[in-house]
Amino acid sequence: MSTVLIIEQVLNGLQFGVMLFLMAAGLTLIFGVMGLINLAHGSFYMIGAFVAAAVAAATGSFLLALIAALIAAAAAGAIVEMVVIRRLYATDHLDQVLATFALILVFSEGTRWIFGSFPLFLDIPGYLSGPVTLPGGIQYPLYRLTLIGAGLAVGLGLWALIERTRVGIQIRAGENDREMIAALGVDISKLYTLVFALGAALAGLSGALVGAIQSVQVGMGEPVLILAFVVIVIGGIGSIKGAFVGALLVGLTDTLGGIFLPQLFKLFMEQSAATNAGSAVASMSIYILMSIVLIWKPTGLFGARP
Template sequence: MSFLLLAEQLLNGLQFGVMLFLTAAGLTLVFGVMGLINLAHGSLFMIGAFAAAAVAAASGSFLLAVMASIAAAAAAGVLVEVLVIRRLYARDHLDQVLATFALILIFSEGTRWLFGSFPLFLDIPDYLSGPVTLPGGIDYPLYRLTIIGVGLLVALGLFLLIARTRLGIQIRAGESDREMIAALGVNISRLYTVVFALGAALAGLAGALIGAIQSVQVGMGEPVLILAFVVIVIGGIGSIKGALAGSILVGLTDTLGRALLPGLFGLFMEPADATSIGSALSSMLIYILMAVVLIVRPTGLYGARA
């Protein structure tokens, strides 16, 4: 593999990892602060993508579409938290899984009823289309570089929010001892709603950004949800730093595995066998990575030890 192709695959892996971070960051906040297993998080990703596609088709503005995706996903998150999730905090995880799985079905069928079964398409705006030349002569799509930049800016913003603001102090305290901060006068219900809305907004943003690369369709959030759970297990539940590290690891492992393994097996196998075995093994790599991390560090890379 040439240097240019390897560099391009590294950037693809970084872009994929940043997209996963936007989804996993909200999921790890909800899980860490609220102790809630939210299987419907992928549906919020889908809502953001559909809202962006619908607004872009109506207005022709990509920026307006992105803002609409954040607002729609956050609003859906608030409604879900107030009407459904709030009744599940005292229940065990099985009840949470069943209830949020039901929400997946409701959101999927509701979206299909509103938009139909055919996929929608969100076009990349002209000012973000085309390649740019990076040092070393690498031509890389400007839009994918924009995703990387937006994701890193969001990561920085989340770090500052958690470390430097009053809300961040409440979130960190809520992870450690929610009963104590409730006794100190913090409105737990409002805190949970804000955290859930923040997580939903991040998922919606990820859906809008990725919707310009792939088609926007019903069920697009479920594969991302599985990868997001892998990310937070690797990074450590409740850790934004862990979510970022885990996302980049998963993105690079998956992308480089799919690019390199078939060629590697082709050195000593027939091309057809090498492609088949390499593709099968590359799809397993992120789960092998998760298993190795859990063996070495059961709480994840940045998870708090009990």
């Protein structure tokens, strides 16, 4: 196995990880601040991808497509929070699961009704297409490098928002003691709407960015949502830093596992059996990682002690 292939797969894992972080960061914010299990979070990922594809096709501008995806996902999140989610805070988690699962069906059928049943395609803009030469003569797609940089920039901006602004102080305080900040005069309803819209916007941005390297189709958000839940369990519920570290671990484990595990099994089996066994174990690798982390730290890597 060549060094070039390993470096390329590491970069692929980082790109996958930072996109997962955008999903997981919004999800952990919503759960950490609001205590809400939101199965419909993947629907905002799908909305961002579909809106970006439609706007890019209509205007030819990839930047406008990203802005539209952010606005559409945030607006959808705010409306859902005010109309549906606000009635679920006092209920138990089973009611939240059932209600947000119903939202998945509503969003899926609504998206199919508006955009049709066939996949859409979002083209990579010309100024981001083609490969770039990295040190050592490695050729790597410019767009994937841009995704890594964009994800890191958004993560830094989110950290600054949470740690360095008044709104961030309110969000962190709401996570620890919502009754107290309500008593201090903070409008908890507006804060919850803001947090939910922010989480939805991050998911929508992730969907729009990834939509240029895969087909945009109904139901595309649910597999990513499962991985996002794995990320926040590994990183620790409510921790943005944990979501970032967990996303990178999941991205690298999933990508590198698919390369190295079949090669490892070839040392003990014939080629066809080794490929099948290695692929099967690779598909389970992130869940094995999650199990190991939970055995070591039941609250996740950066989760608060119960």
